[in-house]
C-alpha cells in the first residue's frame with residue numbers, strides 16, 4: 001500500500017467527513033486509517049482469505065454467498081456473473097462464452113481465471129468468496145498456477161438433483177441456460193467434472209459440506225455457524 005493510494009482516498013473522503021476540519025490534519029488522520037502498521041489493510045501486502053463456494057446448479061450458491069458477504073464482510077466474486085458480464089460487454093470473447101454457457105459446458109480456464117484474477121486485484125479485499133469456480137480439475141490447476149495460491153476453505157452445498165432442477169426452472173432471471181435441456185447437460189458436467197474438484201479438496205481436509213435443502217434461512221443457519229467458527 002502506497003501513500004499515494006492513501007492520499008487519493010483522502011481526497012475522495014474529505015468531502016464526506018468533517019468538512020470543517022483543517023484539510024492537512026484531516027489528511028494525516030485519514031492516512032493513518034488507510035496505512036496500518038501491521039499490514040492488515042486491504043490485501044496489498046497480505047494474501048486474502050479465500051473460500052471457494054461449490055455445489056450443483058441451483059444448489060443455492062449465489063443466494064448463500066450474498067448473505068455471507070453481508071454478514072461476514074466478504075467480497076463476492078461469482079464466476080458465472082463475471083462471464084455473463086463479459087458476454088454483455090459485446091466482446092468477441094463474449095460470443096465464445098455465450099456459446100459455451102448455452103451448452104452447459106465449461107469456459108476455457110485461461111478466460112475464467114483471468115476474469116477472477118482481475119476482479120480480485122480490483123476489489124483488493126481481505127476476504128473473498130469465489131462462487132461457482134473451479135468447475136473442473138483443469139480450472140483448479142490453472143487458478144493455483146496463475147493466482148499462485150490455494151483456497152483456505154471450500155464450501156460444498158449438497159442438494160438433491162430434483163430440488164436443483166425445480167429451483168433452476170423457477171429462477172426467472174432470463175438466463176439462456178435455465179431450460180430443461182441445458183439443465184440436464186449442466187447436471188452431467190457437474191457430476192463428472194466438478195465433483196472431482198470437491199473430492200480433491202476433501203482429501204486435503206478443506207471441504208465443509210452443508211446440507212442445502214430447506215429454506216434459504218435454514219441453510220444460512222448452518223453457514224453462519226461455520227463462518228462464526230473460522231479464524232478470519
Ligand SMILES: Nc1ncnc2c1ncn2[C@@H]1O[C@H](COP(=O)(O)OP(=O)(O)O)[C@@H](O)[C@H]1O
Pocket residue numbers: 055056057058059060061062063064167168170171172212213214215216217219
Ligand atoms: N433454500 C432454497 N429453497 C428454495 N429456493 C431457493 C433456495 N435457495 C435459493 N433458491 C432459489 O433457487 C434458485 C437458484 O438459487 P441460486 O442461489 O441462484 O443457486 P446457484 O447459484 O447455486 O445456481 C434461485 O431462484 C433462488 O432464489
Ligand SMILES: O=c1ccn([C@@H]2O[C@H](COP(=O)(O)OP(=O)(O)O)[C@@H](O)[C@H]2O)c(=O)[nH]1
Pocket residue numbers: 056057058061062079080081083100101102104105106107108112131132133134135139177186
Ligand atoms: O467457472 C465457471 C463458472 C461458470 N461457467 C459457465 O457458466 C454457467 C453458469 O454458471 P453459474 O455459476 O452462474 O451457474 P449456477 O451454478 O450458479 O446456476 C455454467 O454452466 C458454465 O457454462 C464456467 O464455464 N466456468
Ligand SMILES: [Mg+2]
Pocket residue numbers: 061062078080132
Ligand atoms: Mg449462481
